[in-house]
Amino acid sequence: MAGEGSLLRVGSRKSELALIQTKYVISLLQKIRPEIQFELVTMATTGDKVLDVALSKIGEKSLFTKELEIALEKKEVDFVVHSLKDLPTILPEGMVIGSVLEREDPRDAVVMKQGSAFSCLADLPPGAVIGTSSLRRSAQLKLNFPQLKFQDIRGNLNTRLRKLDDKDGVYAAIILAVAGISRMGWIDRISEYLEPSSCMHAVGQGALGVECREGDVETLNLLSSLHHRETVLRTVAERSFLRVLEGGCSVPVAVTSRVTEAGISLDGGVWSIDGTKSVSGTNSVVFKNSTDALKQRSYVGISANQIEAEILSGAELCGRELAELLISKGAEPILKEAKAQSVMAEPVK
Template sequence: MSTQGDKIQDVALSKIGEKALFTKELEVALEDGRVDLVVHSLKDLPTTLPAGMGICAMLEREDPRDAVVLNPRHANLGTLDRLPPGSVVGTSSVRRIAQLRRQFPHLTFADVRGNLNTRLRKLDDPQGTYDALILAVAGMRRMGWADRISQILPESTILHAVGQGALAVECRLEDTRIFQLVKPLVHQDTQLRCTAERAVMRELE
């Protein structure tokens, strides 16, 4: 299924309501019974869910940190701080831009949209404008692109998004059958940590 977040590719996420764009259509399908459960990247899931919906499982978390993926012409540089002044770094995340701009004022940040493969194609385009991308380590590994990671940014440089690296299963609260079905997928440590992160974020919102 495609969501609005998948379809709208020419507008920055920060300008069109970041979170629910990737979940609303899926939750409507869940609510009206077309599907029995939905799997999300937890970082894309709003901290407040629609009435009658709940997270019935959080799977074991991958590395939650952010990665630098360099344009092949800069592969020998290795790290973000070695990019020349004015280099263009692609990311659609306001969180990433806000933190990295303070750490790397010599860089320019620009929006980049699309799924992972699309973003990498944009980075590698010889006529493209991007010198590097900031992407989630977890996504790179899950999609088989770990070898493209040039640098993993430490949390002292950039704090990861709430729930980043974890997958969540959303279902109808009344559907006890699904709760039992996905129970073996629950990773307790991930669930405790991510629930705490989401609780803090909910208060800040």
């Protein structure tokens, strides 16, 4: 209950980046409701614990969210802060996204080994090893840079940077999300920003999503004040696209989105793991009375039906139609093959 002198418990992963993100959300809420006390509750998720297996092979969709959602269900925490790209498109029963904050740069970036003479992937010599834990990144980049070798790299951002800079390490560069690099204060380490033409970003990348219980109206009202209109629309379209395709860490699916004067536009694609096969497309949806709605309405409460329904449904339609278009162009066999190739012989317990 978010009343005078009340306490709200906030769930977060233990990684430095997760803590930075969660503390940022808390700081914004404290400015809105200074009388509320916020208690940080940290925990390790499956994705944090299993570091010797590629993310795509762990066989679990909620790699970085499950433990947090269990705590939310048990009312051990009142809300949890996620990188939206980690949050599955279908939430557990009784859970909702209470807020989607303004998105940072959703692109990926190249970080070269410290002291490297190279500044971009195109300049690296054939056989240079690029570290990434994402099938989405490696599949697209294999297609565009077939002369390079892509190898899995696990661990939090600090660990990955340390592995990269190890003078005896194998990596010439690693690929990370610009948003994470920025939040960690490492912008000066970026050698190259990857544009959508070479590597489209993950669904929800760059945005923070705050999850809470559906029936907790007071917390929902508080969180809704952090909604960012354009980010909500873009991520609703992106997540709708992914939901229809049933993708995740085990499938290379990528997007790029734009809110226009008239509505919303979405580009998306599906790749085989080796990058040799792909299907991509574009879809746009025009909102009725879009000018008035986009300029004058403010969005509050994504799950409490407080967002203007026609616009929100239009964004969801945009993603769904694009997914259906890709399926009609042959996406399903590529998805099926990718899922089969990424499954472990024995699931991690």
